Amino acid sequence: MSDVLSQAEVENLLNAIDGGEEPRAAPVAAAPPRPREKVSVYDFKRPERVGKEQMRSLQTMHEGFGRNFGAALSALLRTMVEVKLTSVDQLTFSEFVFSLENPTCFNLITAAPLEGQLxxxxxxxxxxxxxxxLLGGSISSTPPARRPLTEIELRLVSRITNLFLNEMQNAWENVLPLQLSVDRVESNPQLVQIIPANEVIVLVSFELTVGEMRGMMNLCIPFNSIERVSGKLSSNNWVSYAKKPASAESMQRIGSRIAEAAVEVVVELASTRISTADMLDLRVGDIIASEKDVNEPLVVYVEGKPKFLASPGQLKGRKAIQVKGAYQPHDIRVDFQPNTTKPS
Structure with missing residues (x-):
């Protein structure tokens, strides 16, 4: 069914015919602009094979690792070192390799029971x-030399990488116990092909700050290495590990390590007060009298705190004490404060 023309359209048509002009179309109201849809570009050469939940878990895990590694590295270098997690991304192995400098310190790491290498x-x-x-110098802003590492430098770098592997094992312990070791060190990353160039990897990037110097440290995790354990990387499972109560085995392990710690033990034989002048006049063979009774027990200090009561004696020709019981504050007045300062 044809549309019916309005009066204005009929008059325009007649006027156009009389004047020999082409008829003008009636003005049409402009259609309202359609909202612009957000289009996300998807590259089929770089599929996102690691889920967002797993990526969040990896980010949370390595944030804690960065703090612990920074503290351990500060103790090793005896200076403040800041380790900051900058990104956790997915990209192809070729993109990762061509983004690195040449030469560089390229460590191939075996991570049993994961397949392949990190x-x-x-x-x-x-x-x-x-x-x-590490060699006793200071942190300077001099640009580093562009050359491969020497044998001596590789030995020194191994102390840093071993520290990295120890902290990484602790970070992954709640997800999967790893046995990490450096297989070999290369200087040219483009000569290493451990996985296909288009294989997806997870790149964990850290920024290290030592004094005024800054630089990047990258951990490359191929997807085929963590594919079997990707289910354990979900945030719910990862958090549930942290909420578990301490097991008897972990408590025994911690207790055995504490039992091996060395502590300072000091025994107070007697205490008295003398003037500074008398102390300066002391000579070899002089006797200092005290008011302590010979039958009064001795106080045994552990790390500067009174812990036990003991009596003096000898064992196999050597001076010894026999612990009689635990120290109680009301048993005896303690005025002695041993010096527990360790020599530097």
Whole structure:
């Protein structure tokens, strides 16, 4: 059924015919603009094979690792080191390799029971200042040399990488016990092909700050290495590990380590007060009298705190004490404060 023309459209048509002009179309109201849809670009060469939940778990896990590794590295270098997690991304192995400097410190890591190998790359811009610090130098802003590491430098770098592996094992312990070790160290990353170039990897990037120097440290985790354990990387499972109460085995392990710790033990034989002048006049063979009774028990200090009561004696020709019981504050007045300062 045809549309019915309005009066205005009929008049325009007649006027156009009389004047020899083409008829003008009636103005049409403009259609309202359609809202612009948000389009996400998807590259089929780089499929996101690791889920968002697993990526969040990896980010949370390595944030804690960065804090612990920074503290351990600060103790090793005896200077403040800040380790900050900058990103956790998915990309192809070729993109990762071509983004690195050449030469660099390219560590191939075996991580049993995971399949394949992991990669730890330490940028020379931060690695050489740390080597100088290990050798007793200071952190300077001098640009590092662009050369492969020498044998001596590789031995020093192994102390840093071993520290990294120890902290990484602790970070992954709640998910999967790992046995990490460095297989070999390369200087040219483009000559290493442990997985296909288009294989997806998870790149965990850290920024290290030592003094005024900054540099990147990258951990490359191939997807085929963590594919079997991707279910354990979900945030719910990861958090549930942290909420579990301590087992008897873990308590026994911690207790055995504490039992092996060395402590300072000091025994107070007697206490008295003398003037400074009398102390300066002391000579070899002088006797200092005290008011302590010979039958009064001795106080045994452990790390500067009174813990036990004991009596003096000898054992196999050597001076010894026999512990009689635990120290109680009301048993005896203690005025002696042993010096527990350790020599530097």
């Amino acid at each position: 990669i730890l790359d330490i940028n020379p811009s931060i690695l050489f200042p740390m080597i100088d610090r």
